[in-house]
Amino acid sequence: MDLSNLEKPEGATQKRTRKGRGPGSGLGKTCGRGHKGQKSRSGGKVPASFEGGQMPLIRRIPKFGFVNNFAKEWSIVNLADLERVFEAGDEITPEVLAERGLIWSRYQRPGEGKDKVLKTRDVKVLAKGSLTKALTVKAHKFSKSAEQAIVAAGGSIEVI
Numbered sequence: 001m002d003l004s005n006l007e008k009p010e011g012a013t014q015k016r017t018r019k020g021r022g023p024g025s026g027l028g029k030t031c032g033r034g035h036k037g038q039k040s041r042s043g044g045k046v047p048a049s050f051e052g053g054q055m056p057l058i059r060r061i062p063k064f065g066f067v068n069n070f071a072k073e074w075s076i077v078n079l080a081d082l083e084r085v086f087e088a089g090d091e092i093t094p095e096v097l098a099e100r101g102l103i104w105s106r107y108q109r110p111g112e113g114k115d116k117v118l119k120t121r122d123v124k125v126l127a128k129g130s131l132t133k134a135l136t137v138k139a140h141k142f143s144k145s146a147e148q149a150i151v152a153a154g155g156s157i158e159v160i
Contacts, residue, residue: 080129
């Protein structure tokens, strides 16, 4: 048995319904659309959000708040993550963090191809957790306590 011998099981395919072919077909004249009205016309689609002329829900709910479209997005990395993933003496850059899965790249989500060029967001290192290894960390921003903890462990920091 190979792919050239496969046949569809019985009932897998059905004949196409031919509408508008007379009263004997059961779908003649109005073709199953009923009489008149928007949905009987060609192109007569009703949007899913349409509520029959009633004020739509999206317009009834109060709007509040503010979204800054120009806000900077940061990828956050904690000291606990650095402690868990890296060995003493490692040099840590945003590209290395993305390869190890600690941050997402801008155009890649977890599980997507690793062969894509990684273009990462700016990275900020925070001091959640503790660090016992001497690491060289290159990032765009450090919290003061993270900076102190890295230097206290014998490592160094570099602001990119």
